[in-house]
Amino acid sequence: MPRRPPTAIDQYEALSTVVRLVRGDRARTRPELGTTALLGRTVISQRVEEAMNLGLLEDADVGPSSGGRAPRRLRFRAEEGLVLSAVLGATALDVAVTDLDARVLEHRHLEWPVARGPEETLDFLDDQFADLLKERAPGRLWAVAIGVPGPVEFATGRPSQPPIMPGWDGFDIRGRLQDRHGVPVWVDNDANLLALGEARSTGLDDDQHLIFVKAGTGIGAGVVSQGRIHRGSKGAAGDIGHARVLEDNSVMCRCGRTGCLEALAGGWALARDAVSAVHEGRSRFLADAHHATGEITPADIGRGVVAGDAWCLTAVARAAERIGSLMAALVNFYNPDCLVFGGGAVTGGDNTFLRVVDHTVRSRALPLASADLTIRASAAGETAGVAGGAHLAVETLLSADALATWAPGGRPSAVEPARLAGGA
Structure with a gap:
């Protein structure tokens, strides 16, 4: 802009x-x-x-x-406009319509693998967006925000070498959606939007610092520093899932590298190891789940933890320790006020994961860095990401630069979308 x-x-x-x-x-x-x-x-x-x-x-x-x-x-007057917001994950997506205060008016969680590629996925999103607007005046639409599970070149809205998004590298998501909807579009990493949604919903002060860790099928982090998302020079800030934490070339990650945190502690890695546990007779609970559906998912392991299955409890605790060990180093380096965890690993109804993470971080981080550190589960819930996307779009549209562009015409739709979409 x-x-x-x-x-x-x-x-x-x-x-x-x-x-x-x-x-x-x-x-x-x-x-x-x-x-x-x-x-x-x-x-x-x-x-x-x-x-x-x-x-x-x-x-x-x-x-x-x-x-x-x-x-x-x-x-x-939050009702003056609407924002369409979506957050894509490895195997599912969230889609919502919000008002200008990022209050979610309608939300859907849908199974959809991001590996189906950009064309199919964005066509699917278009259908969902159209349905969300069906009972609402389309002229009230102000913006669209999208979160994706990989690094994003924020200035252009294009994924940048995303490890688990085949076919998405360099795809012009922003241009595709702006042409379709005629409003400015913001594209960011999913963990960044989760972090922003968490910060805004919990009233994080502008002088505070937060790291949000998404521990689900994959692992990623978003950083909010003094009220703003920290993305780094290439949009790769927070990509902790592909940090090498084990010097073992036999542990292959989905990104093609070895020894990544995600390949040891991500949900897909736990499901991979669970199959071996079933074949070796180490988990009756997972054996029953595998017999019923023919597969094992990260959600099955979460249910096993709640049920007290020994293998599931041990696997989740080991994953939490590995994640906590890396986060201890980041706490020493970044010294945040708050370390927040979201994703499937912390929403299964058991506190094993958070308890082990908390102990690991506090035992390995420097006392000065961890003395006043808050470690907790997300308080924003399942709509944190879509709300974060709406906050990103609206806050940018209400910036001085954006207002100078659209206010003379009366509303954002009065100007070309490309003149408004940009950094925040």
Whole structure:
């Protein structure tokens, strides 16, 4: 997105600040806006009026009086627009429609292997999106956000050498979806969107740091630093699943390398080892599951943990220790406030995984780095990723640069999508 030339008094910086403060519930009245944003009464009044004309703010109830006339509170009009958001995984995807506050209006979790390739997958997504909008006015659509299970060149919206996404490398996801839907599109790594959704839903302060670890079929991490996603120079930040943690060339990963964390502790690796356990008679629980369906899935192992199956408990604990060992090194390096885990490994109804991770991190990380560290399961639930995608899109559209582009036309759809999609 091209940068606008600087102005003496930048109305769009002030407009963006006002709308974001109200949207984030950090200032609700005009006096609070002036105090928080360090802007004069006239500027606040002008920018609030402009935001109201754009349909972004409106007067709401009356706030408490501090001695004079009680101030009128402002409300962000989240219903003014819609965002379509999807997060692809190795074997399933989540798709949703949200309002401009990233509140999920409708959500679906569907089985779909990403290995079917970009054309089939995006056609399938188009059908799902169309169905989600069927009972809603399509003119309210503001943006689309997509998360994929691999590195993304964020500036172009193209996957960059994704290890488990055959046929996706360099595919123009953004261009394909912008042509189809006529709105700006953001494409990011799935763990990044999970991290952002977690940070926003739990009210993480802008001066805090969070690492979100997705431990499911594969393993990945998203980093939020001072309110922003950290992606690295090539979009590969957080790709911990393919860090080499074992000097053993016999342990082959799906990425083609050996000794990767994912090849030892990912859900697909546990399912691989579970088949051997069944053939060797080491798990009656998994043998019954295999007999019933002809296969073993990571979910079967999770159910085995809940049922107290010894092999499942040991396998999950060993995987948690390996993940925790790597995270201890990252805690020393990055010193986050919060280490959050999501994915199938922590949603099976048993706390074995988190208990072992917590013990491993705290016993191996430096005391200074782990002293005030919070280690917990995701509080945002199964919609964290789609909500994170919506936050990414809306926060970018409400930035000063984006507002300067679309506000003169009245709404984002008034300009070419390619002029709005970009970094945040």
